[in-house]
Structure formats: structure tokens, C-alpha cells
Amino acid sequence: MKALQYDLFGDARQVLNLVELPEPDAPGPGEVLVEVLYAPLNFHDLLRIGGHVAPPALPAVAGNEGVARVAAVGDEVTGLAPGDIVVLPLLLGTWRERLVAPAAGMIPLPAGDLRQYAMLGSNTPTAGLALSEYVPLAKGDWVVQSSGNGGVGRNVIALARARGLRTASVVRRPELVDELLAAGADVVLLDGPDLAARITTAIGDATVRLAIESVGGRTADALIEVLAPGGALVRYSANDDIDQDGRGAAKDIKVEFLFVAAFDHATKIAPVIAETVPLLSAGDLRVPVEAVYDLADINAALAHLVRGGKILLRVQD
Template structure:
């Protein structure tokens, strides 16, 4: 079986395409034949060592979709041939892999494997951001950084479906047009404009109820200036580098703000939450309210090139690796 492995931390060149053995599923596990694998910034963090894998070498990747080929002892909810998707289990850059059933869900027939692989991590991230971290509702004004990115496009569509006014930041005219097509009411090109000043202008000085920031260093602390008093700053990624340590008193000075950083893994700690969150995501996609844009497809063997494009912020929507 072919897989991508990392033997040492470093740049995209450390992603090696090689033969591996994965064995058979144990109790509570299934063996999945991946049809498509999702690409995410967290894959870069594991490759570089910013996030620590359990050991070296390791197979990167945290989401995928495919078919069950074998089940371990005690597995009752899945059988060979079932269409499935999974998330938050390191090791998806492979033709086949072992997955504990706690992170596995049945993929509806109407959702293609490519879509399933592209939507689990990004879509469930959007779910916890919009429905659990700050519960967006009609009338809210929200700011989404990197609105043309994989999570950003889902956040924007879903927030519009919930009745929010969405302001998005992007880095090019092409990305601005993409963000508009996916529901952004106002788009700011952060390379040309002071996004905090534009947010104040757009909101008549009131500010946003919540800022969703997957960019990190480049957008902080200006993101705080986009919020109204008692607003909420939600950080969930560091595409431009980590936010530098700051004095917590800054939150008081900027308007008695709330600030949080949450992990999808924490929200998925209970099996019932995995199922409930996935069901809500599938429902909003099947309804047509949220479309999962897969804008690039590469063979698994070209994972290094996929990482180069993602790190250079040359991608929009989702990229999937095909096995």
C-alpha cells in the first residue's frame, strides 16, 4: 500500500511517497480504503513540527472519505462496503488506513467522496465556530478573515444561511469575487485597505459581534478594533504565524472583549457530539445552503506540491488528494 510519510520535520520535500504496511483493524476499529483525502493547514503544522506527532516517522493528514474494507472485533455500526468519512485522526495520506469508529461517520449517498474528504475538518470547524463557540443568529454582523479559504467559504455561506451580515477579508481581486459569490455582503482586500478602518466604516462605527480569525499574526491585534464592546474574538488558525503573547488587559482596553481559541478535537471528545455535529453539517450541505468548493485535485503522490501551494496561500476553497 502507498502512503506519504514524514521521517523528519521540514519543508514539503520531507513528504515521501512510499510503501507501508498498516495491518488489520483491532477492536473498535475499521480499515478504510480512502478515495479522497483532505488538505489542511494543520497538515503543514505537523510536517514542520509546530504540532508534535506521536512519533517519527508518521503519516500526515486528518480527514478523508472512502469505503470500509474490514471491521475489527465488536464493531456493529459499520460493515464492509459502507461509504464513510472521518476527521481528527492523523494518518489519512494513504491509500488505506485504520480508523477508530468514534471518529467515523456514514457518508450520505448524495455526497461525493471528494466532497466528504473536503468537508469534514473544515465543515466541522465551521460548525463549532458558528453553532457552539459563538452562536450566530439573524442580525449579527460577523467578520471572517481569509473568506475565500476552505473554512472561510463554508463559514460565509453558513452564516448567511443563519441570517448574519458577513464581512470578509481577502488578498486579491480574484478571491474577492469568490467571496462575494459565496455570500459575503462586504469584501475587504487587506493588501490594499486598512481592514479595521473599513469595518468601522461599513458598520457605522458600531463594530462586529464576532471576528473569526484563522490567519493569526498578520491580523492581530487589528482584529480587536473590528469588534463592538463585549464582542468576541475567535482565533482558530495561524496561517501567517502565531499571535504573539499580549497583555490580557488589552481586551479590557479595546471594549471589554471576549477572546478564545478552541480546538475541533475538544468538541469531538464525545461520540454523541461527533454524530450530532456531523449530522448538522450534512443537513446544511444536503439542503444546498452550503456548497463545499473543491477547487483543486492532485494525486496523493503530489502531496508536496499541494503543501507548497497551500503554504503560499495560492489556494481557494478546498484541495483534495486522490488515491
């Protein structure tokens, strides 16, 4: 069985090796044996390989999420059968051809785009949980976010719209404005000077209780400025330069860090995935894929990730 494994923490380009591993054991009670099909390559994968986030015991197989085909089911597993397509729980080491996974929370997916399904494991629950777990929101409320064009950002737009919320999204390239408006965003603004004032004008001085942030620096400061007292700035990227001057505390703003893998898969993550699948089927959510690489081409995939764009690994067909 082919897998991308590392024996030391460090730079992925230096420590990842394509190896042959023994086949996994048969699934036990409450488990399924799956064949991994596609797995995203994200910067949080690099952080884990570097030993910075949820470091695993070594040696370890890389890969934090993915989509797979059920090959066998263990005792006490209901609702799943061989051949079903499923989204995998997080942090299982998905850059390998086969693995055994807990079945709790897994649901069979309808026929659809496997590449889009592969990206439901992390970005989708990050967006959904950011919208639900930190401040109470009512239909018609505004949510502001940086990185509107990212995987999380596009999920925020789609899920917020489905939940009756409105979004103001910040982007860094002008050609993305119309693209995100077509994708369902209510307001899209270019990052830059006077961002807070431009957001406030665009949303008509509405009260904003939630900001979702991954950029840091002046962009994060602008979102804090827009937030009402008692609101929350939810971070999902490990930036160190957010709220350096205490603006959040001065306004009674909570600055929270969302690490999606810390949430229970069956009770918190899986329901957001189930909520999102119909949005994919209806065409209300799509995250553009920049390129797809085979496991053997991991160094080219890593180089592409650094250049930018959403990258997937094709584990097997």
C-alpha cells in the first residue's frame, strides 16, 4: 500500500517519503475500511508535518482530510455499505491508499464531484462552526470575513446564505468581486485603506456580531472596528499579529481561535457536512481546484501550494 510518511518533524519537502506500508487490518466494531480517493493539500497539513499543530506519534502518514470509498464495514456499523462514498474524519493520515476509520457520523454521499467532496472535511465545518458556536445570530444578521475567496470563505458565503445570514467578504484581487457576488455573497470589498468605513457604508450601519478572520494585521483590526461590543472575531489561521494593541478587549470583543479538529466529528462536524452536501448538489457552493497531483508528485504539489491555489492529491481512482 502506497503512503506518504514522515519519520521526523520538519519541512514537508525534506521529510515526506513515498513508502510501501502493510495493508490495514480488517475493521473492528464501529469501524470501516476505506479506499482513499482524493485528499486536499493545505498549509495546515504542513504545520502538522512540522510538529506545530496536533503532532502525531512518529512515524506518521500525512494528510488531514479526504474523501473515500467504503471497502468493508465492521460489526455494529449501520447505514454504510461497501461502495459508499464518505468524507473522512480529520487527522487520520489520509495520504495513503487505504485506512481503517471510525464510522460514527459518516453518511453515504450522493453521486457528485469527488474533488469537491474531498474538501468538505475541514473548510466546511470550520465555516459552519464559526457561524454557530461563538455568538448567537438571527436571520438577516451580517457576518464579515477576510479571505472571502478561500475555501473557508466560500463555505461561509454558501452556509450563511442557506441559514438566512448576510455576508460582507474581503478579497485582495478586483476580479474576485463579481465572482463572489455570483456565488452568493451580499457584499464584496477590496482590502485596503479605510476598510472598516467602507464595510460600514456597504452594510448600512448594521450591527455586526461576528467576524471570521485568517489574515491578521490591519485587516483583522478593521474587522474588529466593525464589530459591535460583545461580538466575536473567530480566527482559523495561526497568525500572531491579530489585535496586538488590545482593540478587541477595549470593545469587549472576544478573539477566539477555531481549531476544527478539536470538535467532535459525529456531533459537531458531521452535521455541517450533511448540511452542505445539498448546496454542492444544487451548485450553490463550489471551491475552484487549481491542480491535482498524484502521491508520487508530492514535491511538485508542495511547490504549487506555495505559489497559491487549492491543491488536491489523487490517491487512487
